[in-house]
Amino acid sequence: MRVNTSLLHGYPVLDTQTGAASIPKYQTSTFAQKKIGSKQDYSYTRFGNPTVHALEEAFAKLEKADYALAYASGMAAISNVLMLLEGGDHLLLPKEVYGGTCQFANHILPRYDIEVSCIDMSDINEIKAHLKPNTKMIYLETPSNPLLKITDIAAVVALAKQHQILTVADNTFMTALYQNPLALGVDIVVESVTKFINGHSDVVAGVAATNDKEIYQQLLLYQKNFGAVLGVEEAWLVLRGMKTMGLRMEKSIDNATQIAAFLQTCPNVKRVYYPTLPNHPNAAIQKKQATNGGAVLSFEVSNQAVLEAVIDKLQIPILAVSLGGVESILSHPATMSHACLSQEERQKQGVTNNLLRLSCGIEDLEDLLADLKQALGC
Ligand SMILES: Cc1ncc(COP(=O)(O)O)c(C=O)c1O
Known part of the structure; x- marks a missing residue:
């Protein structure tokens, strides 16, 4: 399937209950249980909701990823991913990274004993020079904002793999339609869905996608416990916006x-x-x-x-x-x-x-x- 067909037919787009051509808004916080201890797909919307899940399936297809999670904002996705770091770890971040990411990394992560170096990610030698034994994550954003500097994704991935370092790419500017960091070996992709994916300047949302089951399960735990979930109304609007x-x-x-x-x-x-x-x-x-x-x-x-x-x-x-x-x-x-x-x-x-x-x-x-x-x- 090519891009525009896939955006319309590449994932479950019909409501399985009624055949409705638009996935309904399951605007509910809770789901009635048939009996005590019954195993159901849904129990509480912070743990999962059919409208939000439909969007997550669409995101996984879009990102060509095994797993995708929808978040309350791009920053919710980014902060949850950065929290995968532990005390004593070191993070390499682009000097020109999005302001919110910069603020989170420089003002919040150090409270958890996480070290951050902000460097020129368009220069592979500068990345090499800043690697430390405790470097656990390299975070990319390419093209960068606002000067559209470019990082060579494959070169950074090759370097990171040599040192068992996790790579994360903010792909908001290009989206998976035109640049696919996961296919280039990046471990986690994050995007502000607020931007091109939704595209109508009426929703704030985010996504994180990965092919690694362990990373996905950890992110799921963080998302649920930080409560960084996307609202049902917003999920429905993004499902609609994404089609075009x-x-x-x-x-x-x-x-x-x-x-x-x-x-x-x-x-x-x-x-x-x-x-x-x-x-x-x-x-x-x-x-x-x-x-x-x-x-x-x-x-x-x-x-x-x-x-x-x-x-x-x-x-x-x-x-x-x-x-x-x-x-x-x-x-x-x-x-x-x-x-x-x-x-x-x-x-x-x-x-x-x-x-x-x-x-x-x-x-x-x-x-x-x-x-x-x-x-x-x-
Ligand atoms: C590149 C980039 N990443 C992340 C974000 C944060 O996204 P959100 O505002 O949806 O939290 C933005 C917002 O402008 C951005 O431009």
Whole structure:
């Protein structure tokens, strides 16, 4: 089955009780038991719910994984996975990792005696240099946010396997449709479902997927006990949103590719960051491990006046945090995703005040280009 067929027919999509074409919302916290001690599939929604399970089957299919768990948010999935570490362990994390992951790792994990090193994951030598005897997990996020740096997934996996280190990849930007870290040997994939998988900017959700039964069982225990489960209503909305994920992403990626090329020609744009542009330092790695550059790009405008004009004049994209919606979303990393860093730290990473990130939606390309042209004065 190809992608769009599989998103509609590749997992149980009908209600087994009634044949309903949409899995119903089993909006219940508890399930009546036939007799004391009866063995039933469902007893309490925090332990399992048919709507949420239908979504987890869909996630497993999407991720080409043996096991998948649905979480209350991307951060719920990520924090549960990071809690697989134990006191005395060491974690390698990308310097540019998503802000919430950075905060969890640097402010919460040390309380449990877990050491964290934040490094440049696009440089395999830097990873090697930071390995310690107690390194137990390497966490990847590629492309990175907001500068779209690329990590060579297969190279990191090979290194990690030599040292029996667990690998985790946040695949939110590409999704399993265009980049499959599990197939490249990564142990656990996490994603913010809030973004492209749901795609309609109306749900917060997360997923973790793995082919390892032991990891799955441990995650299940953590999920149940941290109570990081996805709500029934949200699970139903994601089941619906996911059906059009292939079509949505195809259009968004096409828009991003063309907009990135256009921005490169604009005199008021100093630099464009997009993983498949020929001048991207790791375009070859992106092409090796993913089928395209994704739907998110960043660009640095030439000065503060241009930045203000863009924010003021752009009509179509909404100015907001987040990405992956059907509508284009423009973000200002310095005051949004990277506001928790000092100006100096942002400068070091290349997150300047004149940097903008655009998550391309499914609007008509001509309208997006016309809007950008008038706002940028190009
Ligand atoms: C790459 C990435 N990972 C994880 C998250 C966290 O996801 P959520 O907001 O669903 O908790 C985000 C949110 O922006 C993200 O961009």
